[in-house]
Amino acid sequence: MTVLKNKKAIITGGGRGLGKATAIAFAKEGIDVAITGRNEEVLKATVAELETYGITAIYAVFDVGVYEQVQTGIKGLINQLGTVDILVNNAGIAAVGSFNEMDVSQWTQTIQTNVMGVYYVTKEVLPYLLEKNSGDIFNISSTAGLNGNPNISAYCASKFAVIGLSESLMKEVRKNNIRVCTLTPSTIATDMTTELGMIPENSEDKVLQPEDFAELIVAGLKLPKRAMLKGASLWSTNP
Numbered sequence: 001m002t003v004l005k006n007k008k009a010i011i012t013g014g015g016r017g018l019g020k021a022t023a024i025a026f027a028k029e030g031i032d033v034a035i036t037g038r039n040e041e042v043l044k045a046t047v048a049e050l051e052t053y054g055i056t057a058i059y060a061v062f063d064v065g066v067y068e069q070v071q072t073g074i075k076g077l078i079n080q081l082g083t084v085d086i087l088v089n090n091a092g093i094a095a096v097g098s099f100n101e102m103d104v105s106q107w108t109q110t111i112q113t114n115v116m117g118v119y120y121v122t123k124e125v126l127p128y129l130l131e132k133n134s135g136d137i138f139n140i141s142s143t144a145g146l147n148g149n150p151n152i153s154a155y156c157a158s159k160f161a162v163i164g165l166s167e168s169l170m171k172e173v174r175k176n177n178i179r180v181c182t183l184t185p186s187t188i189a190t191d192m193t194t195e196l197g198m199i200p201e202n203s204e205d206k207v208l209q210p211e212d213f214a215e216l217i218v219a220g221l222k223l224p225k226r227a228m229l230k231g232a233s234l235w236s237t238n239p
Contacts, residue, residue, distance in 0.1 A: 002222050005030030008081040010074070012064050012121055013091030015042035018140065018188060021210030022088055025218050027053035034058045034077040034084075036091065056081070064091045064117030065109070074124040087125045088138045088217065089118045089162075094155045107154040114158035118165060126173070134177045134225075138217055139166040143186045143233060159184075163231075170230065179228040181220055185213055186235045208236045 009026050013019040014035025023033045027050045035050075036059065037043050043059035050057035060077050062069035078084050092114045095106050118139055129135030144152060145159025163182050170180035188208040213234060220229040 002225060004218075004221055007031045007085040008034070008083050009086035009088065010034045010036070010077055010081075010084055010121075010125060011088040011090055012036045012117070014059075014088075015039060015046045018185075018210050018213050019088070019090040020046050021214040022090065022217055023050055023057075024053075025211070025214035026086075027055045027057070029218060029221075030055060031086070032056040032081060034060065034081055036060050036062060036064070036073060036077070038063055063113075064121055065112040067116075067120045070117075070120040070124055074121060078125075078128060083132070084125055084128050085132075085134070086136045086138075086221065087122065087129075088140070089121055090138075090140045091117055091121075092140065092158075094152065096151050098151055099153050102154065110154035111158050111161070114155070115161045115165070118162055122169070126178075129178050130173070130176055135179070136221055137166075137169070137178065137180045138220070139180065139182050141166070141182055141184045143184050143235075146184055146233070166231075170228075174228070177225065179220075181229045182231040183213075183216065184231065184233045186233070188213055188234075207238075208234060 009031050011019050011023050014023045015037040023035055026033050032055050033050055035043055035046060038061060040061045047057045047059050058077060058080050060073040062073035064070060093110055095110055139162055141162040142159040144156045145163045148156045166180055166182040173180060188210060216232060216234055223229060
């Protein structure tokens with residue numbers, strides 16, 4: 001089992017939801033964590049919570065869909081951490097609307113954040129992992145990236161793209177002892193899914209929680225270095 005204590009991780013969209021749950025799970029394992037997002041108040045509050053676990057926790061405010069911001073933000077975080085071992089590309093947005101009704105700018109922004117954001121952040125982190133000849137990258141897609149669904153065409157397209165990007169990268173960097181894993185969870189109770197009306201009331205015992213998702217990532221990290229979780233789908237036990 002791989003020892004995780006003192007590893008260094010970057011989690012995009014780490015201030016709340018899946019990202020925050022993953023950051024907390026990492027902190028419990030002794031991993032130093034850097035989180036990113038666009039809301040500084042949320043990031044500060046999450047960092048304060050992470051520090052209670054006795055690890056180093058830092059943050060950077062930037063939009064993953066803007067390359068210049070990503071370049072500056074990632075460089076600053078790695079300078080503070082000293083190195084990086086783990087990247088979790090979690091930041092993402094979603095919008096509901098029919099193909100014709102959704103504004104072109106909203107469709108474009110979904111692709112820019114969910115696809116180009118993964119590309120930009122990975123492009124800036126990967127050289128450090130290649131230099132170390134080791135590392136782990138988790139790219140968060142969705143079951144919406146496995147099957148198209150009505151009224152979320154932009155989101156589905158973006159998540160399909162993340163899977164293709166991830167699988168291509170995985171085959172490129174395996175020889176460098178870098179494990180790339182694509183995760184495709186079904187609906188999880190987060191702020192985003194709640195705001196979109198995807199979570200029914202009083203369904204905590206039926207809907208996946210962010211902590212469930214975080215446990216899967218930690219389990220993947222703990223695999224022996226000779227083993228790699230290429231991809232996994234997480235579903236609730238209740239339909």
